[in-house]
């Protein structure tokens with residue numbers, strides 16, 4: 001068996017696979033010359049490699065386009081499958097000339113599960129950011145305008161999309177509740193399949209692909225029925241599904257209830273209301289569902305760049321040069337931008353230089369691995385489409401500097417070698433990569449295991465080591481905060497009160513990366529190490545402060 005690495009969940013890991021690819025393809029070419037009768041699948045493999053234009057230094061102009069990244073995954077997964085089918089019965093010990101092929105499986109390779117995961121990533125992007133589908137199908141261009149007016153326009157993909165890809169996206173969308181994308185993709189698949197047949201296109205590089213037009217039509221009809229059923233019986237959205245405003249069925253469309261555009265019954269943008277929901281949700285699962293639903297919808301709106309808070313509230317926010325009382329930072333203060341006063345929530349601009357970020361991500365790349373408590377084995381439904389590593393700051397001078405800057409500015413004790421905090425949790429996102437709504441604090445019980453006796457996660461400092469070109473904001477659905485990532489900046493907030501009580505208002509999520517590459521480094525500062533030399537507060541439930549001037 002090969003695969004099982006979920007490489008689609010990390011562009012940096014796909015980059016490594018691409019590097020390996022560039023070493024093996026020249027060897028494959030030699031084999032073709034010497035064994036002309038053995039080599040049909042290898043020939044096909046090389047042809048597709050060349051169609052994708054992979055014979056150059058891996059780069060993020062290519063990989064940062066999610067459709068290109070998907071094509072890379074598809075090429076290796078299918079091409080390798082074909083090669084395997086063909087060579088399964090060969091004794092590689094005797095045919096030493098071909099042994100390098102077998103050895104390739106010692107590397108991390110994608111399998112067909114990764115195609116599913118990558119396709120699901122693409123429809124997640126389509127359903128959320130609503131990019132123009134005909135541009136996508138015709139030219140592989142991702143084009144949309146976010147609610148904040150930001151225009152997104154990618155270059156064309158390196159290769160055109162096939163009916164296989166559109167069918168895959170449609171079925172992935174259907175299987176995961178994205179009924180709005182599902183039927184649209186499948187309709188496109190029918191048109192594409194017809195064109196492929198008319199022009200007699202060679203699709204043999206696609207392993208075992210044999211869908212004909214009637215089959216795709218059947219899939220499309222089913223997807224439309226499921227779409228209409230959900231829309232009619234459960235409405236346009238729930239935590240687990242999404243549809244268009246109108247049904248596909250013309251008769252059903254006449255029903256009055258579909259005239260009204262979707263709107264939440266209630267919004268949660270203040271602490272008092274959130275508390276009401278969370279208190280009740282402990283005993284009432286209906287309230288819990290509703291809270292999760294509202295949060296999910298507000299998350300999506302924030303991801304699309306919509307402003308949820310009032311102009312009046314936004315106009316109170318300001319920026320300062322912050323030093324946190326540190327003599328060192330008085331000489332070189334950090335640009336600090338308020339995102340909110342409740343919770344206290346700031347962006348620190350330029351806490352790292354670009355070259356420091358690059359040094360750090362180069363160091364992190366080879367360390368990436370599955371996140372803790374990762375969902376299922378070969379988990380295309382993964383809602384944590386990111387790979388992680390956990391360096392401590394003494395392992396890299398860039399992280400050491402970052403940690404020192406954090407300590408000076410925040411006044412928090414954050415040295416992980418002294419047990420004041422955890423090490424860094426770093427992450428690199430994959431195709432359509434995102435991270436579901438979560439709090440950073442542990443649901444703490446005195447008996448819980450917490451790393452290094454740091455105590456619960458008092459503060460988070462989330463540093464953006466590489467910023468995507470579009471999408472990938474970090475959002476706080478209940479507080480109405482969104483921060484679009486900027487390389488070298490960090491977001492700082494408190495997860496707990498002085499009493500150690502968790503602040504539910506800090507639940508947050510990473511939006512899907514639409515274009516480009518995203519790396520993060522989290523510093524979680526422990527609760528236990530902050531009490532020496534800190535002034536006591538009168539009200540142990542008041543909010544922790546960030547520098548105000």
Ligand SMILES: O=C(O)CCC(=O)C(=O)O
Pocket residue numbers: 427435440462472473474508509510511520522
């Ligand atoms: O990547 C992001 O924007 C958020 C990541 C995050 O919340 C986490 O790693 O805990």
Ligand SMILES: [Fe+2]
Pocket residue numbers: 438439440508
């Ligand atoms: Fe987080």
